[in-house]
Amino acid sequence: MPEMNYSKKLRGWSLSDADEAGQLLEVTxxxxxxxxxxxxxxxxxxxxxxxxxxxxxxxxCQRCDRADYMVLRVVQIWGSEYRKLTVRRLVKINTVKKPIWEDGFL
Structure with missing residues (x-):
């Protein structure tokens, strides 16, 4: 029997499910x-x-600025991989206020 497509496996798995399972998301x-x-x-x-x-x-991608070549994988963390993998952490969120003007009559 052929192996199932990896994107079909990801269809039933959400961000909160991956967080509860203690997994990492690897985007290449x-x-x-x-x-x-x-x-x-x-x-x-x-x-x-x-x-x-x-x-x-x-x-x-921050290096080549392309979005159409990005592939996501779910990675289970093992004990030997701690302190060896580089992981991006969210430090803070900046919001940008941008005014939108409209010309009107007095």
């Missing part, structure tokens, strides 16, 4: 081979609780 740019790792709890502060198959399209 297939164009420049750059890998970013995130904690699902940090991403829940930025986005609603979506399924993981929709999440890869929301990322953009």
């Amino acid at each position: 740019c297939q164009f420049c081979k750059r890998t970013y790792r995130f904690f699902p709890r940090d991403l829940l502060k930025l986005t609603p609780n979506v399924s993981l198959d929709r999440l890869a399209g929301r990322f953009r």
Whole structure:
């Protein structure tokens, strides 16, 4: 029997499910081979609780500035990997206030 497509496996798994299981989200740019790792709890502060198959399209590579080559994988952390993996942490969120003007009559 052929193996199931990985994106179909991610369809039933959400950000909160990955957070409860203690997993990392590994996003890789297939164009420049750059890998970013995130904690699902940090991403829940930025986005609603979506399924993981929709999440890869929301990322953009910082090196090549492409969004169409991003691939998401779910990684289970093992004890030997602690203090060896680089993980991006959310430090703070800046909001930008942008005024929108409209011309009107007096």
